[in-house]
Amino acid sequence: xxxxxxxxxxxxxxxxxxxxxxxxxxHPGRHLQDREILEIIQAALPVGxxxxxxxxxxxxxxxxxxxxxxxxxxxGVSLTxxxxxxxxxxxxxxxxxxxxxxxxxxxxxxxxxxxxxxxGVDNLASVIDxxxxxxxxxxxxxxxxxxxxxxxxxxxxxxxxxxxxxxARLQLIELSPAAQSPEFYExxxxxxxxxEQVLQEQGETLESVQDPSDRPRYRFHGVEVSLxxxxxxxxxxxxxxxxLRLSADGKVYSFDYRQPCLADLAQAYRQGTRGxxxxxxxIHVGTMINQNVPH
Ligand code: SF4
Numbered sequence: 629x630x631x632x633x634x635x636x637x638x639x640x641x642x643x644x645x646x647x648x649x650x651x652x653x654x655h656p657g658r659h660l661q662d663r664e665i666l667e668i669i670q671a672a673l674p675v676g677x678x679x680x681x682x683x684x685x686x687x688x689x690x691x692x693x694x695x696x697x698x699x700x701x702x703x704g705v706s707l708t709x710x711x712x713x714x715x716x717x718x719x720x721x722x723x724x725x726x727x728x729x730x731x732x733x734x735x736x737x738x739x740x741x742x743x744x745x746x747x748g749v750d751n752l753a754s755v756i757d758x759x760x761x762x763x764x765x766x767x768x769x770x771x772x773x774x775x776x777x778x779x780x781x782x783x784x785x786x787x788x789x790x791x792x793x794x795x796a797r798l799q800l801i802e803l804s805p806a807a808q809s810p811e812f813y814e815x816x817x818x819x820x821x822x823x824e825q826v827l828q829e830q831g832e833t834l835e836s837v838q839d840p841s842d843r844p845r846y847r848f849h850g851v852e853v854s855l856x857x858x859x860x861x862x863x864x865x866x867x868x869x870x871x872l873r874l875s876a877d878g879k880v881y882s883f884d885y886r887q888p889c890l891a892d893l894a895q896a897y898r899q900g901t902r903g904x905x906x907x908x909x910x911i912h913v914g915t916m917i918n919q920n921v922p923h
Contacts, residue, residue, distance in 0.1 A: 629675050629676045629911070629914040629915075629918065630672065630675045630676055630677055630871070630872055630910065630913075630914045630917075631676055631677065631678055631679060631871060632677065632678070632679040632680070632681070632871035632872075633669070633672060633677050633679070633680045633681070633871065633872055633873070633874055634680075634681045634683050634871065634872075634873045634874070634883070635665070635669065635680055635681070635682055635683065635873075635874045636683050636684055636685065636687075636873070636874065636875050636876040637659075637660075637665065637682055637683070637684065637687045637690045637693060637696070637876060638659065638684045638685040638686060638687050638689045638690040638876055639656040639659055639684070639685045639875075639876040639877065640684075640685045640686070640689065641684055641685040641686040641689070641712065642686055642689065642712070642714055642715075642749070642751075643686070643712050643714065643747040643748060643749055643751070644747065644748030644749065645734075645746060645747050645748070646746055646747075646748075646812065647774060647776070647803060647812065647816075649804075649806065649885075650685075656875060656876055656877040657877040657878075657894070658877060658894075659876040659877055660876065660877065660878045660894055662692065662695070662696050664878065664894065664897050664898075665696060665874075666696065666699055666700070667897065667902065667903075667906065668874065668878065668893050668894075668897060668906060669700060669874075670703065671903065671904075671906030671907045671909075671910060672907070672910045673703060673705070674907050675907065675910045675911055675914055676914075677705065678704075678705060678706060679705065679706045679707075679708075680700060680705050680706070680707050680708075681707075681708045681709065681710060681732075682697060682707065682708070682709040682710070683709075683710050684711075684876070685876065686711065686712050686714070686715070687709060687710070687711060688711050688714075688715040688716065688718075688719050689715070693719075694719070694722045694723065694726055697709070697723075697726055697728065698726040698727075701726060701727045701728070706729050707727075707728055707729055708728065708729050708730045708731070708732060709723065709728055709730075709731050709732070710731075710732035710733075710734070710772065711731060711732070711733055711734070711758075712733070712734050712747075712755065713733040713734065713735065713754070713755035713756075713758040713759060714751055714754045714755055714758065715754075715758065716731070716733065716755075716757075716758025716759065716761060716762055717754070717757045717758045717760075717761040719758075720758065720761035720762040720764070720765040720767055721761070721765045723762075723765070723767055724765040724766060724767045728767065729768065730767070730768040730769070730770055731762055731767050731768070731769055731770070732769075732770045732771075732772050732799075733755070733758065733759055733762070733769060733770070733771055733772065734772050734773075734774075735755060735759070735771045735772070735773060735787065735790075736773050736774055736776075736779070736780050736783075737752075737779075737780045737783055738752075738783065738786055738787065738790060739752075739783075740752045740753070742779065742780060743755075746779060746780075759771075759794055759796075760794065762794075763794040763795065763796075768796075768797075769794060769795070769796035769797070770796060770797040770798070770799055771787065771790075771791050771796050771797070771798045771799065772799050772801060773787055773798065773799065773800050773801060774801045774802075774803055775800055775801065775802065775803070775818055775820065775823070776803055776816040776817075776818065777815070777816050777817065777818040778815070778816060779816060781818050781822075784798075784800055784823055785826075785849075788848055788849050788851050788853060789849060791851045791853075792849060792850050792851050796851070797851070797852045797853075797854070798851055798852070798853045798854075799843075799853075799854045799855075799856055800820060800823055800853065800854070800855055800856065801856040802817070802818075802819070802820050802855075802856065802857045802858045803816055803817045803818070803858075804858050805817070805858065806884065806885055806886075820855050820857055823855065824844065824855060826848075827844075827846040827848050827853060827855075828846070830848065831846035831847055831848035831849075831853070832846060832847040832848075833845075833846055834846060834847055834852065843855055843856055843857075871883040872890070872913065872914075872917060873885075874893070877894055878892065878893045878894020878895070878897065879891070879892050879893070879894065880892075880893060880913050882917055887917075890913045890916060890917065891909055891912070891913050893906065893909060896909055
């Protein structure tokens with residue numbers, strides 16, 4: 629009923645990206661303790677959760693995160709993590725050791741000055757170090773790049789070449805209007821058609837059967853490149869919308885934040901709800917979200 633979860637484990641971040649939507653939760657409450665996260669996630673497993681993505685803020689700022697993730701992996705969940713990469717060099721070997729399936733690293737530019745302007749910190753070198761550490765640890769890597777007009781729309785081929793050097797996949801992401809200021813979106817949104825035209829002409833189209841989100845995928849310069857568009861929410865995004873988000877302060881949201889908070893599981897937990905009663909809350913949320921998915 630709920631195949632996938634995005635779990636934010638840390639509300640803050642050491643970067644300040646201009647397009648950050650703060651996971652739809654700009655003023656989070658007290659973040660969940662390890663035991664609370666684990667019991668809330670464990671209660672979701674009977675509802676069909678088989679894939680979990682760990683996010684933040686910046687998840688690698690959370691102390692003892694590897695212990696928490698190792699426990700989730702022991703339950704048989706396919707676990708991935710998305711990071712800004714600034715601390716990845718410290719973590720890569722450990723993430724590989726516990727059995728993380730893949731690390732997604734945000735990388736919008738290879739230009740240090742662009743990075744500083746976009747992310748508010750002069751720290752591209754740490755991110756590159758982290759990516760190299762992940763490669764050296766043989767951790768599968770996906771680079772995530774938001775393409776923006778007037779910022780980095782000319783860099784996607786360079787990023788493809790960089791992805792090749794580290795045997796990574798590259799996901800090119802269209803700027804979303806959700807949680808952006810209208811001015812920022814208006815100024816920097818760029819349609820990905822100009823990229824897809826090159827990929828179609830010069831690349832190889834890959835079947836999308838393994839990609840439940842139905843994103844177009846290509847092989848280009850030896851790299852798997854996928855496009856993540858802001859598409860009609862009533863069409864191809866419908867499968868992804870069955871996934872849910874658990875915020876760092878224990879609230880449940882739809883994948884696309886199109887609906888307000890669906891449940892406050894931190895509050896329920898702290899009022900004594902446990903085990904099967906938590907699972908009933910997940911079932912209730914899953915029913916609500918599936919009723920709103922177009923078929
Ligand atoms: S790295 Fe991610 S969470 Fe951190 S500021 Fe940038 S977009 Fe936001």
